[in-house]
């Protein structure tokens with residue numbers, strides 16, 4: 001969407017705040033989660049949440065760290081005043097910190113509903129997830145052309161070069177496995193010389209091509225010692241993005257990308273787990289942000305920062321083709337695991353048995369793999 005359209009749309013959404021921001025006041029069942037107001041927000045006791053999920057809650061460190069366990073295995077662990085928690089060993093960021101209250105730790109109701117509960121119990125959220133695994137996947141190599149992204153000056157490696165190479169490797173792997181893959185760009189080019197328009201054209205490309213899944217590939221920069229993987233999903237409405245303590249005019253807006261909050265979460269967690277596991281690098285966290293490339297998406301999506309070019313050792317690894325192949329394979333594993341999770345949550349209905357006395361219908365030939373298609377860049381870029 002051109003920026004002027006987004007601005008107009010955003011202004012209209014904010015003007016319509018009463019309908020955008022507040023759920024309809026229809027009578028319904030009593031709220032599932034008993035809450036208390038802490039720091040002006042609804043919070044839920046993690047011991048109550050644990051009981052709901054059939055987990056045992058106990059102090060791992062008295063008054064400091066609470067673990068939710070299943071048959072002795074830690075499923076989730078929380079620390080007081082921290083925004084991150086660990087889910088099956090994966091570092092996941094919440095919108096607001098966990099708080100200590102009444103001999104327990106408490107999590108905000110929004111974080112519980114949008115992050116903790118769907119991660120711990122995806123089956124209970126199956127109706128809110130796509131009914132079938134993805135068929136068409138749009139892969140977005142971040143930056144390009146006039147926009148090099150971040151850069152490691154010592155080895156002369158630009159982010160735009162590394163993202164394009166990883167995206168092409170990922171497309172080859174996915175096409176071999178039968179997926180239809182489209183690349184937002186397949187050469188060193190920008191979509192628009194205006195950065196904001198360029199970003200919006202990337203999710204517009206996914207929407208125009210009826211993508212079932214969107215992945216934006218990036219590399220990161222920070223102080224020189226930092227290494228590892230960060231993954232981002234679109235921030236749910238009202239939630240604070242990573243690194244944001246106050247919110248802004250976008251916090252109250254429900255964007256098109258928020259229709260897939262639960263699928264975004266499942267996809268982001270699958271990618272983040274697959275990549276941190278396969279590369280064996282530090283887990284910098286699965287986070288939420290209202291990224292321009294995620295806001296307007298009509299399908300589930302995520303953005304992955306596959307390593308820090310600001311760290312010379314990590315940049316030197318990224319400069320190796322073998323390492324970029326490992327990144328691509330990790331991303332492909334994450335996509336496969338997301339697709340597998342959807343299949344498990346929505347098993348195909350069994351074929352109806354033939355009526356007694358009637359001939360069984362002729363058997364169909366086995367389904368052929370999905371057609372593959374050469375990746376192509378958008379027209380007119």
Ligand SMILES: [Zn+2]
Nearest residue numbers: 142149218219
């Ligand atoms: Zn980038």
